[in-house]
Amino acid sequence: MDLNKKFTPETWPEHPERATLEAKNKFVGFWLFLGGETILFATLFATYIALKNSGPSGFGFSTQELYELPLVFVMTMLLLTSSLTSVFAMYHLRNYNFKKMQLWLAITALLGLAFLMLEVYEFSHYVGLGFTFNNSAFSSAFYTLVGTHGFHVAVGLVWITLLIFRNAKRGLNLYNATKYYTFSLYWHFIDVVWVFIFTVVYLMGVVG
Amino acid sequence: MSSVAQKKGFGATLWDWLTTVDHKKIGILYFLGGGFFFVIGGIEAMLIRWQLHKPNNDFVSAGLYNDLITMHGTTMIFLAAMPILFGFMNAIVPLQIGARDVAFPFLNSLGFWMFFMGGLFLNISWIYGEVPDAGWTSYASLSLASQGHGIDFYAIGLQIAGGGTLMAGINFLVTIINMRAPGMTYMRMPLFTWTTFIASAMILFAFPPLTIGLFLLTFDRMFGGNFFNHEMGGNTIIWEHIFWIFGHPEVYILILPAFGIFSEIFSIFSRKRLFGYPSMVFATVLIGFLGFMVWAHHMFTVGLGPTANAIFAVATMAIAVPTGVKIFNWLLTIWGGSIKVTTPMLYALGFIPSFVMGGVTGVMQGAAPLDYQLHDSYFIVAHFHYVIVGGVVLAILAGTHLYWPKMFGTMLNETLGKIEFWFFFIGFHMTFLIQHWLGFWGMPRRVWKFMPEQGWDFANLISTIGAFLMAVGVIVLVVNVIITSVKNVRVGNDPWGDGRTLEWAIESPPIYYNFSATPLVRGLDSVWIEKMEGNASGFTPAEPVKDIHMPNGSIIPFLMTLGMFIAGFGAMFRTETEWGLGLLIFGLAFTFVSMAARSLQDDTGYYIKKEEILRDLKRKGGQK
Numbered sequence: 143m144d145l146n147k148k149f150t151p152e153t154w155p156e157h158p159e160r161a162t163l164e165a166k167n168k169f170v171g172f173w174l175f176l177g178g179e180t181i182l183f184a185t186l187f188a189t190y191i192a193l194k195n196s197g198p199s200g201f202g203f204s205t206q207e208l209y210e211l212p213l214v215f216v217m218t219m220l221l222l223t224s225s226l227t228s229v230f231a232m233y234h235l236r237n238y239n240f241k242k243m244q245l246w247l248a249i250t251a252l253l254g255l256a257f258l259m260l261e262v263y264e265f266s267h268y269v270g271l272g273f274t275f276n277n278s279a280f281s282s283a284f285y286t287l288v289g290t291h292g293f294h295v296a297v298g299l300v301w302i303t304l305l306i307f308r309n310a311k312r313g314l315n316l317y318n319a320t321k322y323y324t325f326s327l328y329w330h331f332i333d334v335v336w337v338f339i340f341t342v343v344y345l346m347g348v349v350g
Numbered sequence: 351m352s353s354v355a356q357k358k359g360f361g362a363t364l365w366d367w368l369t370t371v372d373h374k375k376i377g378i379l380y381f382l383g384g385g386f387f388f389v390i391g392g393i394e395a396m397l398i399r400w401q402l403h404k405p406n407n408d409f410v411s412a413g414l415y416n417d418l419i420t421m422h423g424t425t426m427i428f429l430a431a432m433p434i435l436f437g438f439m440n441a442i443v444p445l446q447i448g449a450r451d452v453a454f455p456f457l458n459s460l461g462f463w464m465f466f467m468g469g470l471f472l473n474i475s476w477i478y479g480e481v482p483d484a485g486w487t488s489y490a491s492l493s494l495a496s497q498g499h500g501i502d503f504y505a506i507g508l509q510i511a512g513g514g515t516l517m518a519g520i521n522f523l524v525t526i527i528n529m530r531a532p533g534m535t536y537m538r539m540p541l542f543t544w545t546t547f548i549a550s551a552m553i554l555f556a557f558p559p560l561t562i563g564l565f566l567l568t569f570d571r572m573f574g575g576n577f578f579n580h581e582m583g584g585n586t587i588i589w590e591h592i593f594w595i596f597g598h599p600e601v602y603i604l605i606l607p608a609f610g611i612f613s614e615i616f617s618i619f620s621r622k623r624l625f626g627y628p629s630m631v632f633a634t635v636l637i638g639f640l641g642f643m644v645w646a647h648h649m650f651t652v653g654l655g656p657t658a659n660a661i662f663a664v665a666t667m668a669i670a671v672p673t674g675v676k677i678f679n680w681l682l683t684i685w686g687g688s689i690k691v692t693t694p695m696l697y698a699l700g701f702i703p704s705f706v707m708g709g710v711t712g713v714m715q716g717a718a719p720l721d722y723q724l725h726d727s728y729f730i731v732a733h734f735h736y737v738i739v740g741g742v743v744l745a746i747l748a749g750t751h752l753y754w755p756k757m758f759g760t761m762l763n764e765t766l767g768k769i770e771f772w773f774f775f776i777g778f779h780m781t782f783l784i785q786h787w788l789g790f791w792g793m794p795r796r797v798w799k800f801m802p803e804q805g806w807d808f809a810n811l812i813s814t815i816g817a818f819l820m821a822v823g824v825i826v827l828v829v830n831v832i833i834t835s836v837k838n839v840r841v842g843n844d845p846w847g848d849g850r851t852l853e854w855a856i857e858s859p860p861i862y863y864n865f866s867a868t869p870l871v872r873g874l875d876s877v878w879i880e881k882m883e884g885n886a887s888g889f890t891p892a893e894p895v896k897d898i899h900m901p902n903g904s905i906i907p908f909l910m911t912l913g914m915f916i917a918g919f920g921a922m923f924r925t926e927t928e929w930g931l932g933l934l935i936f937g938l939a940f941t942f943v944s945m946a947a948r949s950l951q952d953d954t955g956y957y958i959k960k961e962e963i964l965r966d967l968k969r970k971g972g973q974k
Binding site for chain 2: 145163166167170171174175177178179181182185186188189192193196197198201275276277278279280281282283286304308317
């Protein structure tokens with residue numbers, strides 16, 4: 143594949159993310175990978191639901207006392223907005239507007255970073271209260287489920303940062319269009335998982 | 351970069367195999383790696399049988415016996431059966447669908463090295479002296495109580511190997527979805543490709559639960575988690591559910607490709623189109639689906655309640671229907687065929703009654719009340735060996751004979767092959783048939799010793815003799831391999847003379863770019879169709895010869911797995927040594943830097959020029 147081939151918005155294919163066979167392979171393969179990830183999170187959700195609120199006798203934490211919805215609501219808004227900004231980025235990818243795509247991806251990354259910082263704050267707040275990974279089955283399940291999601295966010299941030307800097311000088315081509323596009327799929331996936339965490343962990347936790 | 355111009359010598363050859371991304375070579379690597387672990391698992395089996403050949407034997411200690419049964423099961427399932435099947439898939443499936451390569455050659459190599467390094471990690475436990483001892487299922491109530499590092503070797507080793515399996519699964523799925531030759535519709539795909547496709551889909555959905563299960567176990571044992579610790583609110587039943595949501599589909603991941611291999615063999619050596627091809631495909635898909643619905647039949651005695659038990663019992667028995675469809679289709683393929691009893695065909699003929707017996711005992715245990723009686727007795731041991739050995743291992747041995755010429759370019763000796771079959775087949779039934787009765791007579795599984803007056807002496811002796819006959823069969827195979835490799839008589843495209851699918855239309859072993867031009871597929875068993883219409887080469891190109899795009903080899907997959915391997919030791923010794931944590935960080939960093947190196951270099955492969963392909967064609971003096 144010719145990495146240096148330059149396009150114009152007119153010659154740029156309608157679906158650059160799957161214009162070549164390799165791109166098509168990555169596109170389908172990544173969708174399948176997300177299918178596997180779904181099962182992975184489903185297993186963690188099941189474990190969390192089974193172990194929710196269960197700890198040793200005299201265990202002092204319950205979901206109602208622990209969770210604070212305002213914080214989680216802000217986190218949710220940040221992540222949902224970052225999904226929207228990544229959609230803008232993909233819009234510019236389709237139109238072969240490299241500068242604007244990079245800009246929107248950078249905004250996406252910043253929103254994701256803000257989300258992650260709030261999650262770090264949330265975890266350290268809980269640990270300060272004495273709710274640590276080791277103190278009950280509930281805490282282990284909570285930190286593993288939410289932490290795995292947080293880890294995915296962190297991986298996504300490293301991924302997009304590397305992509306932005308790696309391609310800063312050479313612009314869009316059919317080789318990296320797929321890479322940008324699969325990142326956006328991944329980012330939406332993380333967002334959807336968070337919607338489930340927000341519902342199953344936090345909302346259902348506060349309700350009881 | 352062509353293979354002709356490559357350097358010779360040991361170093362160059364080793365480098366070539368470490369960096370290869372050619373699916374045929376990776377197939378051979380899987381085959382050799384899996385074969386290596388098959389021998390280790392086999393030796394463990396022999397030691398188990400020797401311990402049980404007479405009452406009150408003190409050949410091995412109780413602790414070592416636990417190590418042996420755990421490692422035998424784990425090794426045979428994860429490190430022998432699956433990888434050898436992956437070997438065949440890698441070597442054959444891209445050829446069967448007329449593809450030049452797999453979808454992700456780099457990932458393919460990474461998957462192999464993760465399997466191999468994970469397997470090594472697991473087996474280093476023998477050298478270290480602390481071996482997994484909680485059974486291959488590693489139930490949390492046992493594995494959390496296990497002292498030493500044995501279970502850590504299990505959790506980390508399987509985590510690494512399991513990651514490799516998931517990659518292989520995704521790779522085959524995408525290859526089959528995207529890279530079929532023109533005319534190769536889904537309903538023209540050979541059965542082995544179909545079963546690979548469904549098995550890969552099952553891997554995609556079965557292995558993530560295993561990943562999570564192993565992480566939870568690792569957290570509990572090494573990082574103070576409480577998932578399975580009931581004193582802290584945990585629940586060991588969670589492990590059983592997670593393990594079997596993986597573990598039950600796993601047996602279908604093994605058996606479906608075996609069905610695929612046998613379907614090819616029945617059709618080739620009956621010289622007939624596979625009977626009921628569409629229903630075979632449908633049965634395969636249905637088995638794949640039902641395989642996920644039945645995991646709790648491993649947990650009838652847990653106390654899930656009669657409703658849950660009944661649902662899972664019915665779902666379990668339902669699997670017998672599509673399996674029965676397959677059995678009858680095979681029988682009807684043979685019926686009226688012009689049968690040639692070669693070694694692969696002999697295995698296939700032996701497979702049908704053996705596997706049916708395993709299936710029948712499976713339905714018996716599907717009845718929950720009966721399972722309360724049979725649970726954890728030797729009846730279970732007999733049942734799953736009838737399925738796994740009578741199905742999967744017979745398929746592996748059959749496939750070895752069938753595909754050996756395609757993989758290595760030389761034929762295995764047929765006489766030795768038949769001797770091997772009879773030793774193995776008779777030994778197999780001697781070993782496991784009697785174990786059904788041992789189960790009825792009350793002998794529990796996983797016990798290392800029995801008393802003389804319990805009435806199990808003679809049956810156990812027969813079983814042990816049978817096991818050694820199986821070992822003789824395998825040794826005959828090894829001798830066969832050595833003899834034929836030394837003689838190295840080269841064979842043509844279609845050494846069996848009755849090849850039906852695309853892999854038999856190209857030379858043995860295939861050239862590194864597989865097809866000089868993408869083939870045109872005109873129906874099921876396309877090579878057979880071409881031959882019947884007078885095109886002796888069995889191959890019609892879909893396009894003129896043109897430049898071919900190929901991937902570059904890479905050492906990075908090997909380095910990435912090396913990092914994981916190192917990190918595994920770091921994680922294990924993290925708390926008890928000063929260097930453990932450092933080693934963990936170093937290993938992960940090593941992997942990460944390798945990954946970054948891969949991301950930063952633009953590896954877009956290279957092109958083989960049209961002239962070179964035409965030159966190759968001329969040299970072979972064949973293909974139009």
